[in-house]
Amino acid sequence: MATKKIKVTKDRIVSLYMDYVLEHSEKPKSVYIFSKMNDFSETEFYAFFGTIESIEKEIFKMFVEKTVDLLNLNQEYVMYDMKSKMLSFYFTFFEILTANRSYVVLVLKEHNNNLKKLSLLAGLKLSFKNYLIEIITDDFRTQQERLQNFQEKAFQESSWFQLLLTMKFWLDDSSPSFEKTDIYIEKSVKANFELMNIAPIDSLIDFGKFIFKEKIYNK
Structure with missing residues (x-):
């Protein structure tokens, strides 16, 4: 048979x-x-891939897609604020990386100090930035419309750089259950959101408008 x-x-x-x-x-x-x-x-x-090299790029893209799929299985996830969603993404994403650590370390370790320019992470970068667009809320956006596009791009780039730094930390992490990476994630995500806090930006612009009006109209 x-x-x-x-x-x-x-x-x-x-x-x-x-x-x-x-x-x-x-x-x-x-x-x-x-x-x-x-x-x-x-x-x-x-029917699925054009070259051998395209599989490499697809693998890291699939890691992000799998992460998002798992997050969306949690009905409470949609109610999370931006920082909580980002933390959930990180912890889930690195669980997936850990499940495939032997492969990830093998293909990335030699490029550990230059991940930013690594072409095989191009798919990961695009998928991650698309995810960031989905979680940006009106509360996060500056009220100054002309700066919104700049702000969103700054958030995407800083978050992408942060993800690469976290991946580099994880590659070098030898702690049990990669517990140091978990600590790194919590501290770095918190720091990134504090740096991107838009309240001071809006306040500064409002103050600038006030000074401008006072100087122009009260001469």
Whole structure:
């Protein structure tokens, strides 16, 4: 009796790819070799990925997507404020990274000091920034409309840099259950939100308007 062929899916290709990298400490030499050794055709591979390198980028993007999916399973999550949502994201995201630590360390460790320019994190960056757009609230936005776009971009960039720093810390963390990373997350997220606090910005602009009017109209 013929063995039933396992259906080729995006998740299956990713799983086989991660196994290959962990077993060989390198990526497959070609799509042909990778497909043949896993008993599917190149055509089936190209239905999901254009190159071997594109799998690497997709993996980190999928880590973010899986994080968001898990967060949305919690019915209370939608009621969280921005900082609580960010903390929930971080803890869930790093749980997923930890579950795949051997792979993540292998592919990132050699670039530990230059993660910001690492192309394989491009998908992660885009997905993470899309997540940030979703959680920004009106309470966070400055009331000065002309500065809102600048403020949101500043929040995205500072949060992205913060995520990279946290990933670097986690890569070097040797504490039990990576408890030092948990502490780092709590302190860094809190610090980032304090730095991005818009109340002083609005107050400063209002004060500037007041001074301007006083100087112009009360001469």
